[in-house]
Amino acid sequence: MQKGIIGKKLGMTQLFDANGKVVPVTIIEAGPCTVVQKKTVESDGYQAVQMGYGEVSAKKVNKAAKGHFEKADVAPKRTLREFRFDDITALNVGDILKADVFAEGDKVDVVGTSKGKGYQGVIKRFGQHRLRESHGTGPVARHAGSNGSTSTPSRVFKGKKLPGHMGAVRVTVQNLSVVKVDAENNLIAIKGAIPGPKGSVVTIHDSVKA
Numbered sequence: 001m002q003k004g005i006i007g008k009k010l011g012m013t014q015l016f017d018a019n020g021k022v023v024p025v026t027i028i029e030a031g032p033c034t035v036v037q038k039k040t041v042e043s044d045g046y047q048a049v050q051m052g053y054g055e056v057s058a059k060k061v062n063k064a065a066k067g068h069f070e071k072a073d074v075a076p077k078r079t080l081r082e083f084r085f086d087d088i089t090a091l092n093v094g095d096i097l098k099a100d101v102f103a104e105g106d107k108v109d110v111v112g113t114s115k116g117k118g119y120q121g122v123i124k125r126f127g128q129h130r131l132r133e134s135h136g137t138g139p140v141a142r143h144a145g146s147n148g149s150t151s152t153p154s155r156v157f158k159g160k161k162l163p164g165h166m167g168a169v170r171v172t173v174q175n176l177s178v179v180k181v182d183a184e185n186n187l188i189a190i191k192g193a194i195p196g197p198k199g200s201v202v203t204i205h206d207s208v209k210a
Contacts, residue, residue, distance in 0.1 A: 003101045004083040004205030005030045006053035007188065009112065011198050015179055015189060025179050025189040028110075030099040030204060032186060035091055036072045036080065048084045049091050052077025053201070079201050100183035107210035109174045111203045112196035116168035126161045171195035175207050 007030035015023050037050040056078040058066065069076050072093050085091075102108065122128045122144045130141045144163065148156050173194055180189040194202060 001083060001085050001208065002087075002206050003085070004051075004203060005097055005099070005101055006033050006051055006079060006081050006201065006203050007031065007099075008054075009194060009196050009198055009200050009202055010187075012193065017179075023179055023191055024193075025191055026194050028188045028190060028194075028202060028204065030102075030186055030188045031097055033097045034074050034077065035093050035095045035097070036069065036074050036077065038088060038091065038093060039082075040088075046084065047088055048082050049088050050080055050082050051097065052080050054078035081203050083203075083205060098183060099181055099186045099188050102178050102181055102188060102204070104178055104181055106178040107207040108176055108178060108190065108204050109172055109207050110176060110190065110194045111170065111172045111205075112194055112200055114167050114169055114171045114195045115197050117166040119164065120166040121163045122161055125163065125166045128161070174209055 007028040010027040010029055012024065012026050015025050017023055031053065033051040033053045035049055036052045039046065039048045039050070041047055052069075052074060054077060056076050058076050061069070061076045066076065074094060117124075121142055123130065123142050128144070131137050131143065131145060133141050144161075147160070147162075148154075173192070176194070177191040178188060179191050181187075182189075188204065190204075196202060
């Protein structure tokens, strides 16, 4: 990983490329992010940079976090994320990173939290089929059907697809293209959709599989 930044998903729109073709894009408010801490192999066993994004009132920060920000001489931040860059020598505590760390044409991975959909059945959650709606089936056409076997193995296997909580999990979308960067307004337009609702926090870093 060479570069990364924290941002906020603003929503989707469309842009036109040089050939007049419509490109669907997601607009992300990327940064400004402040370097809050540098972790080194000598002190922490690995090297990484901790960044902070978004302002928050000092009275809303607990004592431990307050001491952490005071040590770095940085104003309290709402969100902290860690990036394991290959080289952190050029970054120092207090440095500010903006959207221009990325350029048009870059390949990036975007990490976010998917929309929560609550408790859902197997049809919505896994795309399973309905049961037969003929005589004898009963009012259970959207149920999961038979769960267990007979005396062998006399249990339900782990990992069986059953109803349950859907969404609200960490999702990474890989190899997306940066279509446009507006450094003045800290905006990045990325081709395609990214996880999460509008206003949710996401992290962007250069693609690991490009």
